[in-house]
Amino acid sequence: MTSWVPAKLILSKGRAAKFDAGAKQAQSSAAVFNPDVDVSGIDERKLMRKVDSRTIPWLAFLYLLAFLDRTSIGNAKLYGLETDLHLTDTQYLLCLTLFFFSYALFEVPSNIVLKRLRPSVWLSLLMLLWGISMTMQGLVTNFSSLMALRWLLGMFEAGLFPGVTYYLSCWYKRSEFGVRIAIFFSAATVSGAFGGLLAAGISKLEGVGGRPAWSWIFILEGLATVVAGALSFWIIVDFPEDAAFLTEAERTVVIRRLQGDDQFSAAGERLKWKNIIASLTDWKTVAERTPAIVYSAADMALYAFALFLPSYKATPANLLTVPVYVLACIVTCSVGFLADRYGNRGWFNFGCLATAAVGYIILISSRNATLSYIAVYLAACGIYPCIPNTAAWAANNLEGSYKRSVSLGVIISVGNLQGAISSNVYRANQTPWYPLGHGLVLMYICFGLISTVVTRFMLKAENGRRERGERDEVIDKYDGGLEVNGRFVSVEDAQREKGDRWSGYRYIL
Template identity: 65%
Template sequence: MDEKPNHSVSDKESDGFVLPNETPLYNAHVDVSGIDEKKLIRKVDITLIPWLSLLYLLSFLDRASIGNAKLYNLEGDLGITDKQYLISLTVFFFSYAAFEVPSNVFLKRLRPSIWLSILILFWGVTMVVQGLVHDYASLVTVRWFLGMFEAGLFPGVSYLLSCWYKRSEFGIRMAVFFSATTASGAFGGLLAAAISKMDDIGGKPGWAWIFILEGLATVVAGVASFWLVQDFPDTAKFLSEAERTVIIRRLQGDDQFSAAGEEFRWKYIRQSLLDWKTYVGMIIHCGCVMPQYTFSLFLPSIINQLGFRATPANLLTVPVYVCACVIMCLIGFLADRYGRRGLFNIGFMCLSVSGYIILILSKSAALSYFAVYLAACGIYPVLPNNVVWMSNNVEGSYKRSVTLGMIFSFANINGAVSSNIYRQTDQPRYVLGHGLVLMYLGFGLVSTTVYFILTKRENAKRERGERDEVIKGQSGGNEKNGTFESVVEAKREKGDDWSGYRYVL
């Protein structure tokens, strides 16, 4: 198909980077001929991914360890009922959801190395305090603050990584980063089983030591993060000026026009609020997050009700998470290579559905344990894949930060639902809990299909030229799509609404 005037690509190339017509070459004065792009990306991977993954492992370990601690008489020692325990889980999600969007805006306005490190340090201290609680009121208070301080990490890191990688590279990195959740599930079971043996040391029960020791590890990580968390590409200190230039040029060549920096304007916030993709994305992510939260919080209890005692139940969660981790990383790689992220969503949500249907119908412990594997291998690959998909289809630094924050925030409000659906009165089969997870998976399947169809239809309209803007000095375009002095201005003002932008399906 012939390219339209305002979609054209110039013949000018600079060191392998082809930039759209009229786009100023970033740092045109910098010589990048000596930079090996593959080695540079490996350097970025090694510097960013391992430490950020460790931080998310600690985050998920800290929020979900209460599920492990419950098996070691937490409720009895605090004198709380099952309903009060569920409320303490619920409170976490309200503060977590409330602070995600503001945290992402602060992250963009401040340095990630400072903002994220402060949050990590504070939630580590909160975890230690959680091991010192003595009644229901103090447990609920601590869980509220834990949610508030943890709120900024996942949306912040998701946004930060999206500012470093091309859209076709982001998936495997996000999958590796998110694999920390499966690692925390596996490691959490082993750790809880080991720490529980400290029962009565210092006059504290085993479950308290789980919180205290995990919290102290997070405090250490928070202090180290002031030096180990990196900032955005245009200011990253671990890169030379030539290396920063290469990173930004390749992002701009991938239609990430704002990679070189963007001044804050309320217009970008409004663009996010008025974009239909934001709201459909919120529903899709609910269908990913709620099942994942219920799985991580209640897997030890589910296995426990299959006839296994506390420590064996925790240990039997380990192979489930290991299997889910392998599948998640594989799907991250395949989705980067072949695209069609929406179809991956649909396929693996269906796999989860099959697992939960078996859990509802099964009366065999062995079959139910097999179904847990199906559920895990369906739930865990979908969530990072969906984060990448949503991020891939939003252009503009501030718009992306707000859109991701809104998507995560709304989805995490539904984490409050996940905390209350696996009741002791429903054991051992937990029909209510499994049924509600199936309902959320249904929401995810329907909304993913809608998002896929509408973005595909929009891409087709842009191919036909129906969204072309009027660019002064060039022929073609429709005034209803806007009139601009140049393609550069059209990109800056319209972001992913620009006619040359193509959505990832």
């Protein structure tokens, strides 16, 4: 049985020698979660398989529903939505765009509420509400009511992806997190693989109950989400310290292994506004806020790709998109697994974005259908893995449960705002080659490549400063440290107070 300590004293080499072994042990054992609980009979691998089975499959299914619901308006358009509601092209684009504004606006508040409430309650409630909004879209009769429901759909869906990203980071070590979020996100590729075919099947209900085909697409997909939301109250499990499906010893093991992975807040943290402020001012979050950032670049490309690929309306063309999404799913999960095993998430991101860039260069320059089809594979295999890998990279380097919650909300929110841009770059008058749309996506991908290199350089430089002792705090009873970095009674106090700014914390590159 493995033993866990809450934090490894990874200090600058010169200062580490000044800490006596007994003092280190005293500091470590003082913060062990549930020190009186016997965990000797717990098999760690078996325990984590148990956690996987209760978290990943259902959450991935929920994200599949979310992606189907947000993109169903494109399929509804193919079956007469614009004609029946008398929408102009501009009005239709406004319906697409408005979703992303409410989606981005409510991600941070939703993550704060998620931390304060039980995930089983909050995520389930959000699903019920967006399922109702989705169903109601099948009953609209004019542009204004469709706009209102698209706003509500974005507002309620906003909490799922950043919420689950944060939620899973509270269960897994940093070296285990990437593949889990990749499997969760791969549901988006599954959605793309059969969303159009599902809509084609539902369209056979044209005229049933006096309703058009597009109406049934909204109604049936929305009702499926409502049912899933109701079931989620009993299926979604809460944070490790409250998870009812685990024994006390199993909960103890989960939290201790997180503490041993420099997640000092795993045992619980009180809401402090200074942590919220820290998440909004931390340079790593700021580095991923502008358009020239990895997540925004990948997100813009993702939404643009999801809009571009279904532009081929014929069923044979829809069938040709299925293997594209299948390969993207395999690559997404593979990148998550390899990045967990070998680290260097930054270089994996760079490789993915470079692959996508090659694909879009071919799409811009080629007028050959076969070559363009090959380029679509490159684009998908570059874009899709980048989203979960970037989310994992950010979560890996944010310590403090509230700080991580808010920062992930900010990062993902800024990225999703790019969906408002991607909704307007593929114009009907440029079909089938779309030079403007592909060119703008390529520009974003280049921003992402630059941002990846810069972010990795900054993280590596900061790790170097900590190795040299430039970030050492003054710890009572021990020599050394700089007052400017803070004074603390113990190492444990420094860890708890400073989170990832603690001198012993090392960023994942």
